[in-house]
Amino acid sequence: xxxxxxxxxxxxxxxxxxxxxxxxxxxxxxxxxxxxxxxxxxxxxxxxxxxxxxxxxxxxxxxxxxxxxxxxxxxxxxxxxxxxxxxxxxxxxxxxxxxxxxxxxxxxxxx
Amino acid sequence: xxxxxxxxxxxxxxxxxxxxxxxxxxxxxxxxxxxxxxxxxxxxxxxxxxxxxxxxxxxxxxxxxxxxxxxxxxxxxxxxxxxxxxxxxxxxxxxxxxxxxxxxxxxxxxxxx
Numbered sequence: 001x002x003x004x005x006x007x008x009x010x011x012x013x014x015x016x017x018x019x020x021x022x023x024x025x026x027x028x029x030x031x032x033x034x035x036x037x038x039x040x041x042x043x044x045x046x047x048x049x050x051x052x053x054x055x056x057x058x059x060x061x062x063x064x065x066x067x068x069x070x071x072x073x074x075x076x077x078x079x080x081x082x083x084x085x086x087x088x089x090x091x092x093x094x095x096x097x098x099x100x101x102x103x104x105x106x107x108x109x110x111x
Numbered sequence: 112x113x114x115x116x117x118x119x120x121x122x123x124x125x126x127x128x129x130x131x132x133x134x135x136x137x138x139x140x141x142x143x144x145x146x147x148x149x150x151x152x153x154x155x156x157x158x159x160x161x162x163x164x165x166x167x168x169x170x171x172x173x174x175x176x177x178x179x180x181x182x183x184x185x186x187x188x189x190x191x192x193x194x195x196x197x198x199x200x201x202x203x204x205x206x207x208x209x210x211x212x213x214x215x216x217x218x219x220x221x222x223x224x
Binding site: 033035043044045047050091095097098099100101102103104 | 113144146152153154156159166167169199201203211212213215217218
């Protein structure tokens with residue numbers, strides 16, 4: 001079974017600074033999707049960014065970008081110019097036949 | 112608004128009881144997924160349906176069952192409830208069976224007393 005590991009239970013960043021959240025996964029597949037979801041205190045699951053494994057180019061969405069290392073099975077999320085509204089739980093997810101999530105990283109943003 | 116509707120939003124019940132959680136997927140989405148999120152935990156995959164058929168099963172207890180109806184809405188039935196079943200239950204939907212992006216409902220918060 002595919003597993004997703006987020007090794008940082010908690011991270012903290014100063015407002016306007018940059019933070020990187022780590023994610024590794026285990027799979028024998030060559031074609032799959034990877035995602036980062038954000039879960040604010042409201043508990044709603046919000047898609048932050050997605051990456052197709054067949055694409056070599058790293059995905060970016062405004063202040064959010066990923067570093068996708070397929071051979072290393074690594075998929076980190078970089079948040080630039082951090083804002084107070086970025087404070088949330090962040091979940092890394094792997095998707096092939098279904099979607100599996102990591103345990104999450106709680107991000108705190110300090111003013 | 113993701114377009115996925117879950118009811119009820121909150122539910123309080125007693126141990127040993129049975130409850131049904133309902134999910135209406137986004138218009139056009141054929142695939143429905145159920146996840147359980149216990150307090151401060153990640154999302155545990157329970158089960159997936161595609162166009163009425165069970166497609167994938169995760170760590171779903173035998174006391175739990177689900178189905179997807181011809182109109183594509185889905186129900187998750189939880190029986191013989193235990194205190195440990197207290198959690199947020201998410202439904203998500205997608206167009207395809209092999210998932211691209213999932214669209215999540217707001218969740219149903221179940222409290223078992």
